[in-house]
Amino acid sequence: MGKSRRDKRHIEESWTVKPLHDHSQHHHQQQGSDHESSSVPVASSQQQYIKKSEHKPSNSQVGSLNSPNSDPLSSSTEVGSSNCGEKVNGNKEKHLHETKKEEIEEKKEESQPDYGNGVDGVVTRLEELFLGVEEQELSEEQLRINDQLQEDELLAMESIYGDNTFILERQRGLRSFQVTSVPYNLKASCHVVQKLIIQHLYVILQIHIHIEVPAELTVTAKLYSVGDCNGKSDSSEEFSYSFQVQYLPPIELTCLLPKSYPSHLPPYFTISVQWLDSSSISHLCSMLDSIWMEKPGLEVIYQWADWLQNYSLSYLGIDKDIILGPYGTKHNEDRRAISGIVSLEVDVPSLRSYNDEQCHENFCKNLHECSDFIRLPCQHFFCSKCMKRYSDIHVAEGTVNKLQCPESKCGVMVPPGLLKQLLGDEEYEHWESLMLQKTLESMSDVAYCPRCETPCIEDEEQHAQCSKCLYSFCTFCRERRHIGIVCMTPEMKLQLLEIWRIDLIKNDILALEDFDNFLAPVQVKRIGKVRERQNSSHLKDGQKIKEREMINELLSVKEILRDAKQCPSCKMAISRTEGCNKMVCQNCGQFFCYRCNQEIDGYDHYKDGQCELFPQEEIQQWEERMNPRQVMAQVHAELFPDHVITCPNCGQFNVKKDCEAQFSAFWTKRLQAAHSGIVASTALNQPGWKRILEIQH
Amino acid sequence: MSSPSKRREMDLMKLMMSDYKVELINDGMQEFYVHFNGPIESPYHGGVWRIRVELPNAYPYKSPSIGFVNKIYHPNVDEMSGSVCLDVINQTWSPMFDLVNVFEVFLPQLLLYPNPSDPLNGEAAALMMSDKPAYEQRVKEYCEIYAKPEDIGAAPEEKSSDEELSEDEYESLGDEMAGQADP
Numbered sequence: 001m002g003k004s005r006r007d008k009r010h011i012e013e014s015w016t017v018k019p020l021h022d023h024s025q026h027h028h029q030q031q032g033s034d035h036e037s038s039s040v041p042v043a044s045s046q047q048q049y050i051k052k053s054e055h056k057p058s059n060s061q062v063g064s065l066n067s068p069n070s071d072p073l074s075s076s077t078e079v080g081s082s083n084c085g086e087k088v089n090g091n092k093e094k095h096l097h098e099t100k101k102e103e104i105e106e107k108k109e110e111s112q113p114d115y116g117n118g119v120d121g122v123v124t125r126l127e128e129l130f131l132g133v134e135e136q137e138l139s140e141e142q143l144r145i146n147d148q149l150q151e152d153e154l155l156a157m158e159s160i161y162g163d164n165t166f167i168l169e170r171q172r173g174l175r176s177f178q179v180t181s182v183p184y185n186l187k188a189s190c191h192v193v194q195k196l197i198i199q200h201l202y203v204i205l206q207i208h209i210h211i212e213v214p215a216e217l218t219v220t221a222k223l224y225s226v227g228d229c230n231g232k233s234d235s236s237e238e239f240s241y242s243f244q245v246q247y248l249p250p251i252e253l254t255c256l257l258p259k260s261y262p263s264h265l266p267p268y269f270t271i272s273v274q275w276l277d278s279s280s281i282s283h284l285c286s287m288l289d290s291i292w293m294e295k296p297g298l299e300v301i302y303q304w305a306d307w308l309q310n311y312s313l314s315y316l317g318i319d320k321d322i323i324l325g326p327y328g329t330k331h332n333e334d335r336r337a338i339s340g341i342v343s344l345e346v347d348v349p350s351l352r353s354y355n356d357e358q359c360h361e362n363f364c365k366n367l368h369e370c371s372d373f374i375r376l377p378c379q380h381f382f383c384s385k386c387m388k389r390y391s392d393i394h395v396a397e398g399t400v401n402k403l404q405c406p407e408s409k410c411g412v413m414v415p416p417g418l419l420k421q422l423l424g425d426e427e428y429e430h431w432e433s434l435m436l437q438k439t440l441e442s443m444s445d446v447a448y449c450p451r452c453e454t455p456c457i458e459d460e461e462q463h464a465q466c467s468k469c470l471y472s473f474c475t476f477c478r479e480r481r482h483i484g485i486v487c488m489t490p491e492m493k494l495q496l497l498e499i500w501r502i503d504l505i506k507n508d509i510l511a512l513e514d515f516d517n518f519l520a521p522v523q524v525k526r527i528g529k530v531r532e533r534q535n536s537s538h539l540k541d542g543q544k545i546k547e548r549e550m551i552n553e554l555l556s557v558k559e560i561l562r563d564a565k566q567c568p569s570c571k572m573a574i575s576r577t578e579g580c581n582k583m584v585c586q587n588c589g590q591f592f593c594y595r596c597n598q599e600i601d602g603y604d605h606y607k608d609g610q611c612e613l614f615p616q617e618e619i620q621q622w623e624e625r626m627n628p629r630q631v632m633a634q635v636h637a638e639l640f641p642d643h644v645i646t647c648p649n650c651g652q653f654n655v656k657k658d659c660e661a662q663f664s665a666f667w668t669k670r671l672q673a674a675h676s677g678i679v680a681s682t683a684l685n686q687p688g689w690k691r692i693l694e695i696q697h
Numbered sequence: 698m699s700s701p702s703k704r705r706e707m708d709l710m711k712l713m714m715s716d717y718k719v720e721l722i723n724d725g726m727q728e729f730y731v732h733f734n735g736p737i738e739s740p741y742h743g744g745v746w747r748i749r750v751e752l753p754n755a756y757p758y759k760s761p762s763i764g765f766v767n768k769i770y771h772p773n774v775d776e777m778s779g780s781v782c783l784d785v786i787n788q789t790w791s792p793m794f795d796l797v798n799v800f801e802v803f804l805p806q807l808l809l810y811p812n813p814s815d816p817l818n819g820e821a822a823a824l825m826m827s828d829k830p831a832y833e834q835r836v837k838e839y840c841e842i843y844a845k846p847e848d849i850g851a852a853p854e855e856k857s858s859d860e861e862l863s864e865d866e867y868e869s870l871g872d873e874m875a876g877q878a879d880p
Binding site: 390 | 755758759773775778780782787788789791792793794812814815816817
């Protein structure tokens with residue numbers, strides 16, 4: 001009613017919620033020095049509390065809390081202390097309880113019945129609980145023990161839960177001086193003292209317990225239509241909204257540790273959950289009670305926190321679904337259950353925004369120190385330094401086809417504009433030329449002019465004409481176009497070179513050392529020119545070098561082709577040292593089969609049976625071992641192609657040379673057929689058959 | 698640049714944190730051995746292999762090189778050299794992958810689902826296709842003989858030098874090819 005659920009995070013007027021590990025102040029206090037802000041807390045209608053450490057040891061410190069500065073008050077308090085002191089020293093708890101009760105009742109009258117969920121509300125409820133129970137008197141010894149145990153427990157909880165623990169402390173305010181104007185006089189001052197004394201009766205500890213949300217937890221908010229307050233679900237009337245979360249706001253367990261904890265009493269606690277209704281929470285409360293009952297006398301806060309963290313969801317039967325609501329039900333009687341559920345409009349956005357914040361925080365935690373991030377068109381983000389290095393490496397190695405989004409299975413190429421930024425101008429040019437080259441290579445109908453190296457497009461069969469120098473050449477062998485004549489393979493060229501060399505040397509046309517000046521023309525026609533060439537001694541050095549290069553290239557091509565296969569799309573020669581038959585061309589990224597040199601994509605090629613997985617020779621060898629007769633027949637068949645007939649049984653090629661049947665099965669059938677008057681037309685032209693016919697007739 | 702070595706360190710640490718036994722060589726973080734257990738629902742279960750990992754200088758932009766030191770009977774692992782034919786390691790490597798991925802996902806998947814249609818070890822592939830139980834039996838036999846925990850500690854030295862050659866060759870082949878692309 002008016003208070004938002006986020007109150008706990010705001011600082012209430014009279015409240016300071018400080019993290020438990022504010023050790024510096026604790027220690028400072030234990031030295032017995034006064035608190036810096038010297039004003040004394042006040043009995044106003046708002047509750048005020050001091051830190052536990054200030055008033056820890058015993059009653060005797062009550063006096064010291066009255067700082068010398070606040071003179072107007074000190075007299076009254078002293079009076080109060082002298083009056084109330086006895087009472088205090090005697091049945092202090094009882095008395096305090098009574099006055100406290102009065103206060104609470106006053107508060108009840110004046111303020112709203114619902115204490116709200118803010119820190120104030122929590123503390124008020126706790127106090128209510130506290131005062132509702134008569135604490136028995138304990139010996140000094142026992143109190144000390146309890147105190148020590150509590151202190152230890154607090155330290156332990158802090159070390160386990162860290163930032164999620166809070167101790168509620170009182171804040172000093174200037175209102176202290178207003179006390180005198182309150183018309184309670186003595187009673188008021190009693191209030192002051194009693195308040196002061198109350199403080200060291202207990203400590204309030206709040207723990208925020210973050211539950212580990214199971215994967216795919218869905219939160220559903222259902223709002224029943226007006227007539228269905230009692231929960232009858234009529235699906236047509238129901239309005240529900242579902243969403244998934246990875247983070248839920250924590251369960252806030254607030255404990256008030258009385259003096260007789262842990263020896264006699266459990267802490268007074270409230271459980272506050274934003275996303276559960278009061279009855280569910282009160283189930284949790286009863287569970288906590290039973291946990292205490294299992295081992296009374298021992299510290300229990302850790303057991304509670306642990307249970308809430310790990311077992312509360314399953315206890316409530318929540319597995320994958322949380323249903324918010326029901327809305328509009330009465331408040332549960334259990335004062336300890338504080339439910340944060342307000343209404344659909346409030347709960348859903350607040351849970352969602354909490355979830356989003358936590359996701360974001362988690363995301364931020366996983367970042368490292370990179371300052372700049374680059375976003376690719378596929379919406380993936382990468383650190384700019386890493387992308388730069390990635391691009392540099394691929395451009396340096398020439399593997400520009402691999403310059404894709406590093407995200408696995410994404411495959412989107414890095415856009416050129418981005419590359420320009422990453423690479424710098426020089427490297428970018430390098431990249432451009434590599435890309436051009438790769439693209440042209442992958443196009444099957446592009447050839448480079450042998451004279452000026454400009455790319456040209458192939459016209460018809462193996463012919464292209466350079467647009468720059470108008471050189472018309474054959475795309476296979478890159479020599480001048482030769483219509484009607486078969487291209488020379490590099491081996492042939494080399495052989496020719498050899499022959500001519502020997503020939504020319506033999507005929508004293510070419511001296512041995514002049515061989516380098518000799519460029520073997522490919523076409524036989526050109527031989528005539530050789531002699532002219534030979535005689536011209538003004539061959540430029542450049543040409544010499546070029547010729548030598550060409551020879552070297554021919555030799556190396558020969559060598560390469562002996563062992564390697566060419567990529568079907570870019571013709572890069574690749575030789576395999578080890579590995580399987582599926583090859584990836586490093587140049588253009590094309591997958592191909594090493595056995596049959598075809599482009600493939602995946603492994604299906606091998607399954608279909610299209611690929612010749614073993615070399616033909618091996619198969620032949622195998623077959624030879626199988627059936628010499630078959631082999632003989634094959635050989636015969638090849639020798640006498642005109643006389644080949646297939647055996648009707650097995651399809652084997654056979655050769656019939658003369659009328660004697662070499663393979664009786666075949667001829668027996670034929671003869672039988674002839675006897676019965678049926679003549680096979682294929683056999684008619686055989687000379688032997690004619691004879692049989694003649695014989696017959 | 699410090700970030701690549703930082704990445705190496707991180708990967709190595711992550712691997713160690715995921716309870717894999719790692720043996721460093723020379724503290725250089727260039728190469729090391731990892732003890733890998735056969736995945737649970739495969740015939741390789743119970744076998745322990747020593748796997749040599751070599752991180753190239755350009756890691757993570759270049760894939761690590763992976764090889765089995767002690768013998769394994771698998772269609773996609775060369776029995777003699779121990780090199781692994783796995784597309785994610787050789788061809789489709791991404792800098793987003795790390796060593797934990799390799800040992801947690803890629804290698805177990807390879808052992809659970811070999812690819813016999815394009816094998817390095819033809820015999821294993823053929824056996825797997827024709828007689829699955831016999832294949833599994835063979836795998837187990839090999840595990841008994843070569844992949845016992847005692848074998849890991851005493852992996853033969855000569856083997857690793859052979860394997861180095863073939864793996865390096867394999868790697869450098871790729872580099873050479875790439876080098877040729879430059880005009």
